[in-house]
Amino acid sequence: MKKIFLLLIVIVFAFACNNTKTNENNQSSEEVIIKVEHANFEEAAINLVNKRIEMTAMISHVCEHGGKKMFLVSEEKEESIKVVLGENMAAFKTDLVGNTVKVIGIVDELRIDEAYLVEWENEIEAEIEKEKTEAKSNVSGHTPGSKDEQADLGDHKDAKDSIADFRKQIAESGTDHLSFFSIICEKYEVIKPTDN
Amino acid sequence: MDGVFLILDRMQFNWRKWNRVIHRDLGYFFFGMVVIYCLSGIAINHRADWNPNYIITTWELQIDTNQDFNKETIKSIIEDYDIDSKYLNHYKPSADELKVFLKDGSLSVNMNTGYAWLELSKKRPIFKAMNYLHYNPVVYWTWYSDIFSGALIIIALSGLFIIKGKKGITRRGAWLTVFGIVLPLIFLILFYY
Numbered sequence: 001m002k003k004i005f006l007l008l009i010v011i012v013f014a015f016a017c018n019n020t021k022t023n024e025n026n027q028s029s030e031e032v033i034i035k036v037e038h039a040n041f042e043e044a045a046i047n048l049v050n051k052r053i054e055m056t057a058m059i060s061h062v063c064e065h066g067g068k069k070m071f072l073v074s075e076e077k078e079e080s081i082k083v084v085l086g087e088n089m090a091a092f093k094t095d096l097v098g099n100t101v102k103v104i105g106i107v108d109e110l111r112i113d114e115a116y117l118v119e120w121e122n123e124i125e126a127e128i129e130k131e132k133t134e135a136k137s138n139v140s141g142h143t144p145g146s147k148d149e150q151a152d153l154g155d156h157k158d159a160k161d162s163i164a165d166f167r168k169q170i171a172e173s174g175t176d177h178l179s180f181f182s183i184i185c186e187k188y189e190v191i192k193p194t195d196n
Numbered sequence: 197m198d199g200v201f202l203i204l205d206r207m208q209f210n211w212r213k214w215n216r217v218i219h220r221d222l223g224y225f226f227f228g229m230v231v232i233y234c235l236s237g238i239a240i241n242h243r244a245d246w247n248p249n250y251i252i253t254t255w256e257l258q259i260d261t262n263q264d265f266n267k268e269t270i271k272s273i274i275e276d277y278d279i280d281s282k283y284l285n286h287y288k289p290s291a292d293e294l295k296v297f298l299k300d301g302s303l304s305v306n307m308n309t310g311y312a313w314l315e316l317s318k319k320r321p322i323f324k325a326m327n328y329l330h331y332n333p334v335v336y337w338t339w340y341s342d343i344f345s346g347a348l349i350i351i352a353l354s355g356l357f358i359i360k361g362k363k364g365i366t367r368r369g370a371w372l373t374v375f376g377i378v379l380p381l382i383f384l385i386l387f388y389y
Contacts, residue, residue, distance in 0.1 A: 060289075090333050098299070100284075
């Protein structure tokens with residue numbers, strides 16, 4: 001029994017050491033950290049892609065299903081900035097909502113252009129075809145509301161509407177793409193309120 | 197089938213003993229994990245009926261919006277209305293809305309009408325922590341829960357061969373095992389295929 005306890009202690013210790021080592025590695029590989037204000041992020045983000053930034057802002061929402069995402073807001077700006085959980089990090093806790101945090105992370109860009117939308121459309125078409133085939137092989141006679149009919153009527157209408165909307169936004173933007181920026185979190189620290 | 201067990205039993209290697217040992221010790225070791233996943237599983241299954249993480253209480257308030265809403269005035273509102281939670285932060289999600297974050301909740305104010313919605317939440321004991329684990333909070337937990345899942349398969353397989361005789365896997369055990377497999381199959385045939 002003593003051996004089992006010893007083994008457990010060794011395993012827990014090994015995990016703890018591994019975790020500390022990862023944090024140290026992150027520290028040592030840190031390059032320049034650019035301080036960015038929440039209110040200026042949208043304008044500055046295009047020049048910050050793949051760069052490490054530090055931002056202090058308040059958390060307006062934490063994804064309840066798994067805590068993989070949180071959103072930052074500030075008194076000055078309504079728009080929220082998405083912060084995604086970095087690799088090997090523990091999930092964001094929902095209790096963090098409302099707190100001010102200092103986040104260090106890498107700026108990530110999701111670029112939506114015509115190629116992206118065409119690929120998306122092709123995926124939807126393939127899915128519709130698959131659903132039609134499945135429905136035909138499963139249902140011998142035609143029944144209203146069957147899978148093929150649903151597919152024809154457009155279960156994927158929302159996605160198609162989104163694609164049309166993105167195309168419209170791209171046309172209005174005067175460029176050939178839309179960019180959505182987020183921060184891949186490496187570490188964060190809750191700033192304690194000074195007086196309460 | 198009985199013949200196979202007879203041959204195995206006559207072998208020098210006492211496989212039944214080791215089967216029992218594995219089943220027993222894995223059962224002891226993963227008892228806590230089974231409870232965690234079962235309780236959080238039930239909690240999450242019924243997410244539509246209750247909030248498995250928080251006990252939430254709400255109030256409707258009417259607030260005078262003819263004032264400048266800053267940290268100090270908001271704090272005094274919290275005191276005036278005897279709200280049992282500390283101020284954390286505030287911001288305006290839109291021109292006519294004010295959101296105040298409290299330590300255990302939030303206050304949303306319609307700046308046009310003064311109608312305010314106060315929500316105070318308390319962590320649901322035990323369930324909140326177990327649900328946190330159920331959602332794979334960190335990669336190390338994912339590894340550990342994978343090991344746990346593998347261990348459950350071993351516990352299930354070894355469990356089939358614990359008892360010999362008429363209540364074992366060759367008779368009563370076989371029927372119960374088959375029924376246990378057929379039941380999910382019926383659900384699959386009815387609702388999946």
